[in-house]
Amino acid sequence: MWLILVLTGVGVGVAGAWLDVLVRWLGDLREGRCAYGFFYNQVACCSEIEPGEVCTQWQTWSEYLHIRFIFAQSLLQSFIYVALAVAFAGSAAVLVKTYAPYAFHTGIPEIKAILNGYVLDAFLSPWTLLIKALGLALAVASGLSLGKEGPLVHVSCCLAFLLSKMFKHLHRNEARKRKMLAAAAVAGVSVAFGSPLGGVLFGLEELDTFASGTDVMWRGFVTSVIAAMALQYVDPFGTSKLVLFQVTEATTVWRWFELIPWLFLAVLGGLFGSLFIKMNAAAAVYRHNSILRSWPTLEVIGFSAITAAVSYLVVFLRVQSMDLVANLFQECDPTKVDFHGLCNATAIWANVFLLVLTAITKIALTAWTFGMMIPAGIFLPTIAIGACLGRAVGLITQGLHRTFPTAWIFNSCPPDPTVRCVSPGFYAVIGAAAMLGGVTRMTISLVVILFELTGALSHVLPIMIAVMVSKWVGDYFGKEGIYTVWIAMREYPWLPPAEFHDTGETAAGVMKPAERLVVIEQDESGITLKDLKRTVDTHPFHGFPVLLGDQLLGYATRDNLIEALVPLIVEDENMGEQRKGTFVPRQSGQDASIIDLSSLLEESVLQLRPEMPLELVVGMFQRLNLRHILFSQRGRFAGMVTKTDIVRLFTAEFPYTAALAEKLW
């Protein structure tokens, strides 16, 4: 087990690093190429240039093709930009559709369901691994509004699953497999964000590995460290730092008046987050019920063309999201190159307008993109949207301070107006935190990830407050985060970890009563194999309660019954079906012709009393990862509750429940 985890950690670390390199190269390819080597990206190509010098090695396509006319230049540039974007996205869609339909989307809802006990091995096949990684690189590079974080978690789980196949005893134990997958998922997040701690917390909070105990946490911790070490060793960005977006800590002190714009951002994040979830769900349902459902590849191609065309027009949309976010988080520094005029103090209103436009466009684009037939993560776009909004608010606050430096509200600022009091870069971090909080409804892991991403240590408290308020506002419009909404739409058997409060109901209320269930009934002498076979053949249920009269003996799964019955019936074909078996353990010296089937009964099935409060029953399903509970009253079988019944309790009132339950593919 440890071996698998170490290998997964190293594998994911290396894979993540190479994915980064690939994405950066493909992304830059849309704008130009390196003069002395096709396979260098822009930064690598220009890395030997002294600061201040102009990089001549990196040629835009029009330079490369020696086109002089301005008009032809820009036409060619935009054409190549859009064409390559469409080509990347299209090939990603073709790959996914043809080879691994499970590789689409983020994968996190499925992983949540799997860790919750759902068995879906096809989701973790080697093909899915390959296609997801490749398709992810293409999709990200195409400039569609999507991130690589969620899919990387999926890739990590696939890798661990593949490795686990080499160890038989591990592969067959579902509980251990789940634990291993949880650790692998943690490593995936760790690599995706370069945030080993955030990974562990993501595992704890969002993937709900609580239920599996502290050893999972410890394993995830180790795997996460190993993955981060592998990533740092490969060092894809050549910075020898894990931190992706370092905030230059110009001002380490924040002032109480800044809480006003930050609270505004938090409320905005909660509102837009909820809105985004609703739009995304509506888009998914619309797609599912319209003609688009039959033409997923065309949809991707068309939408990537639209995205590319729109993005080319707005400078903040055109650059790669990663660069955008990194620059929005950065404070303005006169000694550095200004990022597309962001620091131009005379153009505050133009910048604010551009940032808000970018945010709104990106919300619309992302809401549609997240759910198309390509691998797509939701984290990076959300961060970008939030960062745009935050920076805009920061610029406004800074503008106000510069215009009215003596207003009483700015009293706590240093008296010298040339000293920076408001740091718009940090407002972008707050905006990102609030938006992520609104969309995912995570709390602690979000704070840790952001704080590891940016290194804004002295500002933990404002980040925490923003996440908190944003979650409150969002929860007002619906408690579910985006992943939970997708799980409900797909109707995966996933139980939310939230507390369930009954209003005095007992288990009897949800229980399917005994008379409505298909059961295996034997009498004192047993049951004929023929009858047994008929029951099993007729009803495709997961398993059956076994009764002696009205007394409950136990529960036998269909798979186990079939496995046991087939050889018995083949054994002697003539009378086989007339033979009898019994589920009551046989003492020696009894009629040997009756076969002892008692070993087929599940050892671990719970039997409770139907008067038990519903709250407790739900708690057991949540904490013990059960599939079903049998109920008996003084030995008499009363009924059964399955996980599906409990899931329904939680999702009953949710509008989109099961909207996509027929599989999309």
Place this chain on the structure above:
Amino acid sequence: MWLILVLTGVGVGVAGAWLDVLVRWLGDLREGRCAYGFFYNQVACCSEIEPGEVCTQWQTWSEYLHIRFIFAQSLLQSFIYVALAVAFAGSAAVLVKTYAPYAFHTGIPEIKAILNGYVLDAFLSPWTLLIKALGLALAVASGLSLGKEGPLVHVSCCLAFLLSKMFKHLHRNEARKRKMLAAAAVAGVSVAFGSPLGGVLFGLEELDTFASGTDVMWRGFVTSVIAAMALQYVDPFGTSKLVLFQVTEATTVWRWFELIPWLFLAVLGGLFGSLFIKMNAAAAVYRHNSILRSWPTLEVIGFSAITAAVSYLVVFLRVQSMDLVANLFQECDPTKVDFHGLCNATAIWANVFLLVLTAITKIALTAWTFGMMIPAGIFLPTIAIGACLGRAVGLITQGLHRTFPTAWIFNSCPPDPTVRCVSPGFYAVIGAAAMLGGVTRMTISLVVILFELTGALSHVLPIMIAVMVSKWVGDYFGKEGIYTVWIAMREYPWLPPAEFHDTGETAAGVMKPAERLVVIEQDESGITLKDLKRTVDTHPFHGFPVLLGDQLLGYATRDNLIEALVPLIVEDENMGEQRKGTFVPRQSGQDASIIDLSSLLEESVLQLRPEMPLELVVGMFQRLNLRHILFSQRGRFAGMVTKTDIVRLFTAEFPYTAALAEKLW
């Protein structure tokens, strides 16, 4: 509930801040007083002095008393230092012994047990709150080797408990009370370290609030933020920062060769951590069985005299631990005042010797102190020990680099030998992490706390590696952390969250069989109240299984039975005891003279089959917070397993189990 949590958060934040101020003043009082106001501490007293100027307002006692002779001066100084230390410690011990014996020690083992389902309301009384806070300030100021972190958690829980008494419905629901206490404990850690995130993680990892679901996490998060805000608002250190020990990030890059000394430190941390646990347990057992047990106050007075005398001789021991740690974490900076010669490059070996001496002395002092009759936390001393060791190793490494700047191992250092390559301050952080890991065996929360304490963001990975290795090394000598050891010594009914693997055993192995249990047996017509009363009076158990013949009806607690029986028997004194009751629900129209007792049966008692694998049974106890499980086989009562039986499974092989089980007080 939210109201209580908000109030608790604010209360703890303010309390923690004032405690800091009080401790600092009392601590400085040992050395001198402020000329213009008795109630100022040294820093506040000198706060209006320009940098560079000598502070004349702060007078040592000999200055104050105008003593001129050097010999008399130092004699007086040391006498007052020791005398005040003894006075502080002694009065703390008297307070604890007289008014609130539960206020001694750290309190975290007890809180762990309470959150695990143990009911110990006396531990959370208002008296305990007051005495613990006051005693803590005195104990810390006395210079004994102890910290305020654990006790502050206890104070926070007491406060929440006190507030909860105002709300009846909350106070009577044990499960809700536990959730509230968990959130309060989180706020306590948050304030103790100024680390709101670390607090939440401490709650998750060490207090094991996993089991109670994600809503606890969310509540803890909010409480933690509020407490941190209150602390920041009060701003006891006047720095408007939460971060206690800011590491000056001179070098943000670390080099791979540094992993060698760091791994050495990690191994050292694991070894010394285990050694410390063993010494501490041995000291506690010795104290328990010797004459010291009857003279706790004298013991405190004597030991505080020894501590003060020893400490006065070694400069690093004399200063307050907080200052020591802050300076050890700091890099040397020529522009700042050198902390007791620590940065003197010519005295490396003297400093290393002094640091190692301090660490070893502190281990010995702390091992005895932690367990005396005063409030005492273990975190700060452990951090100090680790920081000393780490700084020593850092100084050696730096010395090696300065002596052999061209050795191949230092290749990755900048070629200019005057540029700092090795940062001994960060080695101190690593040392502290390793030592804490060895003593507490926490992982993630430790990393977060340290990283919030120091702001060493770019060094998360080395901290994580150090904690990981130190835990591995420590686990080799015994899996239990210090808190678990104390829980086992006190024999609290606390179940470790660790996985339990059976070797094929079933529940039947641990189960007390039916024939060895005291049960309430009724027949079809019921049971006389007289018989019932006799059973309840004779056996002081928590409750009894109720049978009809050999059929299990349920479980009734003794408290409930007594509460129901008393009025019935008083009601008609003559024939009362001859009346009958029955636990089978009565239909209307039946003999009305038989009293229906069926409502006394617990609704939520689990009934399982004895063939269930032991692993699953243990898992249920762990995750559902149960007290007992009844076992029945086809309706026939087979036996019972209680929490104590399960706890015994875990602690059976531990040498100190129950060594202090008779209460110390």
